[in-house]
Amino acid sequence: MRRVENRFKTTIKITCLLLASLLLIVEESCRKEGDDFSPLVLAPPGKPNIIVILADDYGYEVPGFDGGQSYSTPNLNSMAQQGVRFTQCHSTALCSPSRFMLLTGKYNFRNYSTWGVMDTSQRSFANMLRDAGYATCVAGKWQLDGGDTLIRHLGFDNYIVWEILGSDEDVEKGSRYKDPLLYEDGAYLPADSVKDKYGEDIFTNYILNFIQASHDKNKPFLVYYPCCLTHSPFCPTPDDAEFSTWDPNNVFGDTKFFPSNVSYMDKKIGQIVSKLRDIGVDRNTIILFTGDNGTSDKISSKFNGYYIQGGKGHTTEYGTHVPLVVYAPAFIRSGVNDDLIDFTDFLPTLADLAHIQRPTTYGVLDGVSFYPAIADPWSSPRDWIFCHFDPHSEGNNQVIRYVQNKNYKYYEDGRFYDIVRDILERDPIPDRQLTAEEKTVKQQFINVLGEMHN
Numbered sequence: 001m002r003r004v005e006n007r008f009k010t011t012i013k014i015t016c017l018l019l020a021s022l023l024l025i026v027e028e029s030c031r032k033e034g035d036d037f038s039p040l041v042l043a044p045p046g047k048p049n050i051i052v053i054l055a056d057d058y059g060y061e062v063p064g065f066d067g068g069q070s071y072s073t074p075n076l077n078s079m080a081q082q083g084v085r086f087t088q089c090h091s092t093a094l095c096s097p098s099r100f101m102l103l104t105g106k107y108n109f110r111n112y113s114t115w116g117v118m119d120t121s122q123r124s125f126a127n128m129l130r131d132a133g134y135a136t137c138v139a140g141k142w143q144l145d146g147g148d149t150l151i152r153h154l155g156f157d158n159y160i161v162w163e164i165l166g167s168d169e170d171v172e173k174g175s176r177y178k179d180p181l182l183y184e185d186g187a188y189l190p191a192d193s194v195k196d197k198y199g200e201d202i203f204t205n206y207i208l209n210f211i212q213a214s215h216d217k218n219k220p221f222l223v224y225y226p227c228c229l230t231h232s233p234f235c236p237t238p239d240d241a242e243f244s245t246w247d248p249n250n251v252f253g254d255t256k257f258f259p260s261n262v263s264y265m266d267k268k269i270g271q272i273v274s275k276l277r278d279i280g281v282d283r284n285t286i287i288l289f290t291g292d293n294g295t296s297d298k299i300s301s302k303f304n305g306y307y308i309q310g311g312k313g314h315t316t317e318y319g320t321h322v323p324l325v326v327y328a329p330a331f332i333r334s335g336v337n338d339d340l341i342d343f344t345d346f347l348p349t350l351a352d353l354a355h356i357q358r359p360t361t362y363g364v365l366d367g368v369s370f371y372p373a374i375a376d377p378w379s380s381p382r383d384w385i386f387c388h389f390d391p392h393s394e395g396n397n398q399v400i401r402y403v404q405n406k407n408y409k410y411y412e413d414g415r416f417y418d419i420v421r422d423i424l425e426r427d428p429i430p431d432r433q434l435t436a437e438e439k440t441v442k443q444q445f446i447n448v449l450g451e452m453h454n
Helices: 002-030 074-082 095-104 125-131 147-153 199-216 241-245 255-278 343-353 371-375 436-451
Strands: 049-055 084-090 135-144 158-164 182-184 221-226 285-291 300-303 306-309 321-327 335-337 385-389 400-404 408-411 416-418
Touching: 049 255, 049 343, 074 255, 074 285, 074 321, 084 371, 095 135, 095 343, 125 135, 125 221, 125 343, 135 147, 135 199, 147 158, 158 199, 199 221, 199 255, 255 285, 343 371, 400 436, 408 436, 416 436
Parallel strands: 049 221, 049 285, 084 335, 135 158, 135 221
Antiparallel strands: 084 321, 158 182, 285 321, 300 306, 385 400, 400 408, 408 416
């Protein structure tokens, strides 16, 4: 009987291998000439761990994997090489409105009216995953009001953050880098506990401990790591000789430190990846890396042979075009995808990655999951992306609304651009010069704008 059973098991294994080989042959035969993408191989069992990393003021032209030539990003380059690199991800032009979109899956006209003030009726992707049994953690730049109450209300049970809005201005503006002013479990850390320490080191150590604790409890985890790097002031990192004598109250910084800021963030991300491997959870963990908006306009970076001025604060491509990598080498094959993605798309994508239902009690959700683009290189879930950009920053409350695809952008005030030929948007195309195709695209965009209201 045992021999029959063993033969039966062997037959099943051989059959499975043959079927897998057949699927690979069919897949290869379907690939188009020149394709450099292989689709999802196998979703991990159960609920995968999820890590969302949000770099600050980090445009598409910065990392080496997108064509950046000014900075060292070896860990991110490796993740992009082994993961899925998306070439058409767009944020808003500033950090606070981008974070509202990312966390809630909604366009800003639905829930954003004041810089950093999140209404308590809102829910985030952390609520969604916590309700599904995940341990949740945020470590890094919070930039919202409400303190402990809002952090937990939005689904994060574990946290250490910088920038709790609505507090005393001196507290709110404390250092994020050397001698950082950090908030944990409803209170600010004592000054002597962070003396001569570096914010990003504290955040990553907290994340590493959280990952270990979640693993020890055999519980799936969500880590949201909104980095303080690479936002100004550009200050020395612990890898710079100037760090030991640097005054943390220097609010001006020096752009000469921007390259080391980029490198240090890459180093911290590498430590997180190494931790996953060390404890054996890398095969069941998905990492998503992106930036919250374009690079500071004080920074010029070499990109594919040209020098690019950072576009933060502007709704041009250099202000909103950000890198995006999805990394899970154990079950996602590497590739490059040029599907359109905006920040509302993260929440539904995380639901799909976690194999859970998208929430039905959060109100209108605008995002479109890009999970199909991970699984199928030829899917195209979006024909356009939309942005309702209301800065609410430094007295600038001019609302800018637009729709775009990969080639064209239409603003609500009537401007229509070919953003491939005119990437800086200097010469809107007059109606009399539009081709038949461009007229069709423009009308589609007008129709979309007409639908985007409460």
